[in-house]
Amino acid sequence: MKIAFAGKGGVGKTTLAAWTADLLARQGKSVWLVDADTALSLGQASGLAVGALPQPLILREDLIRERIGFGVIDLNPTVDDLPEKLCVELPCEGPGRKRLLVMGTVTGAGGGCACGPNALLKALLSHIVLDRDEWVLVDLEAGVEHLGRGTIQGVDALVVVSEPSHRGLETAASIGRMAADLGLENQVLALNRFAGGEIPALPGLPGTVMNLPFMPGLAAKQLADASVLGLPESEQVDRLVMQLLTALATGAKAQAA
Ligand SMILES: Nc1ncnc2c1ncn2[C@@H]1O[C@H](COP(=O)(O)OP(=O)(O)OP(=O)(O)O)[C@@H](O)[C@H]1O
Ligand SMILES: [Mg+2]
Known part of the structure; x- marks a missing residue:
C-alpha cells in the first residue's frame, strides 16, 4: 500500500x-519512506543523524540528465534501479526494514524548468507503487503544491493531517477535494493535538476522522532530539497508528467493492 x-x-x-513506518517495520514489513518535503526531516524524525541523510534526488542533476535527457523529455524514464541506489537504511528495531528516499522539492529546483526532475520523481513514485509489493509512505511538502503537480497519482490512500482550527481545516478540506478530483478517495483526517469540540462540516474534509492527542513526552523529547520514536507514549502511538491503518484498509476495501 x-x-x-x-x-x-x-x-x-x-x-x-x-x-x-516504525510500527510497520516492527511488524516485519518492508517500508520505503519517501521524503518529498523541503525540510528533509523524515530521516531525522526516524532517528537518522543529519550527516547520514542521502543527497536529495532533485539535486542529482547527473541522474536527471542521464534518465530524462536534454531537450525532449523522456516521460517514461528507467527508474527500476534508483530506489536501491539512492536509499539510506534507517535504524529499525524489528524484523522489517525502513529505507529512506529523499526527493527534495521540485519548486526549489532553481527557477528553471522543473519538468525533468518532476518527470523523474513521478516515475520513481509510480514505479515503487506498481512494481513492488511493499509499503510506501510519502511525506509531502506542506500545502497543496504536490497535489497540483499530480505527484501523488498512483497513491492508494491519503492521510490529511490538521490542527483542529478553522483555517487549518479549510486547508485540509482543499487537499481532500483536490485529491478526490485526482481519484484518490480513500482518505483519513488525522486531527492532531485535538482536545475536543465540534468539527465544522467543510466540503472536502475526509469523512473518516481520527484524533491524535497532544503528547507531552514527544514535546519534551523534541527539545533535545529530532527523533519522534522511543517516547513514553509509544504504546499509545502504536494503538493510534493501528487505528489509522485499519481505517485506510477499510477505505481500500470499500473502494474495491
Ligand atoms: N501530538 C503531538 N504532541 C506533541 N508534539 C507534537 C505532536 N504532533 C507533532 N508534534 C511536534 O510538532 C512539531 C511539528 O511536527 P511535524 O514536523 O511532524 O509537522 P509537519 O507537518 O511535518 O511540519 P512541516 O510542514 O514543517 O514539514 C514537531 O516538533 C513534532 O514533534
Ligand atoms: Mg514535515
Whole structure:
C-alpha cells in the first residue's frame, strides 16, 4: 500500500509518517519512506543523524540528465534501479526494514524548468507503487503544491493531517477535494493535538476522522532530539497508528467493492 501524508505546515505530517513506518517495520514489513518535503526531516524524525541523510534526488542533476535527457523529455524514464541506489537504511528495531528516499522539492529546483526532475520523481513514485509489493509512505511538502503537480497519482490512500482550527481545516478540506478530483478517495483526517469540540462540516474534509492527542513526552523529547520514536507514549502511538491503518484498509476495501 502506498500512503501519502499531506496538510498545512507544522501539523504533524512527518511525525505521523515516521510513527507509521516504525510500527510497520516492527511488524516485519518492508517500508520505503519517501521524503518529498523541503525540510528533509523524515530521516531525522526516524532517528537518522543529519550527516547520514542521502543527497536529495532533485539535486542529482547527473541522474536527471542521464534518465530524462536534454531537450525532449523522456516521460517514461528507467527508474527500476534508483530506489536501491539512492536509499539510506534507517535504524529499525524489528524484523522489517525502513529505507529512506529523499526527493527534495521540485519548486526549489532553481527557477528553471522543473519538468525533468518532476518527470523523474513521478516515475520513481509510480514505479515503487506498481512494481513492488511493499509499503510506501510519502511525506509531502506542506500545502497543496504536490497535489497540483499530480505527484501523488498512483497513491492508494491519503492521510490529511490538521490542527483542529478553522483555517487549518479549510486547508485540509482543499487537499481532500483536490485529491478526490485526482481519484484518490480513500482518505483519513488525522486531527492532531485535538482536545475536543465540534468539527465544522467543510466540503472536502475526509469523512473518516481520527484524533491524535497532544503528547507531552514527544514535546519534551523534541527539545533535545529530532527523533519522534522511543517516547513514553509509544504504546499509545502504536494503538493510534493501528487505528489509522485499519481505517485506510477499510477505505481500500470499500473502494474495491
Ligand atoms: N501530538 C503531538 N504532541 C506533541 N508534539 C507534537 C505532536 N504532533 C507533532 N508534534 C511536534 O510538532 C512539531 C511539528 O511536527 P511535524 O514536523 O511532524 O509537522 P509537519 O507537518 O511535518 O511540519 P512541516 O510542514 O514543517 O514539514 C514537531 O516538533 C513534532 O514533534
Ligand atoms: Mg514535515
